[in-house]
Amino acid sequence: MVQRISIKFCVKKQNQVARTHSDVDCGVWTLDQSNVYRWYKMFSEGREDVNNKNRAGRLSTSTTDENIDEVKKIILANRQITVREVAEDLNISIGSCHSIFTNDLGNLC
Incomplete structure (x- = not known):
């Protein structure tokens, strides 16, 4: 999540996406280029939330x-x-x- 916050910050600073990818590179926990570009695009289009959206999965039948x-x-x-x-x-x-x-x-x- 720290990287997504960094990407959002770079978008707000109007850094180029290629520069953002190198800025976000933290070593072990690095997002690959395609994910940096995907998050950059979402933040550029106005997304504010840095968390992943909930995905539809198998419904629980036990937590009734x-x-x-x-x-x-x-x-x-x-x-x-x-x-x-x-x-x-x-x-x-x-x-x-x-x-x-x-x-x-x-x-x-």
Whole structure:
């Protein structure tokens, strides 16, 4: 993201895109030329956000309101239960259970 911020800065300074590519080169974490040019173009056309847009992916079938409520009940009944144990109890993946813990019940846990 630091590189995208640098590209945006170079666009605001009206640097040429080729110069921007060399300015953004940070060694190990370098964006390739095509990505620098792509981000440069987007910022030149008025884009302000430096974050990637969310992509459509496979919808989660485990992080339903019912599962969220069940996870909450299990946690409130036993505060020392593990993510793995909750996932096994509800027959959902550990990743989905972890997502519920962090994204939906973050302030509870």
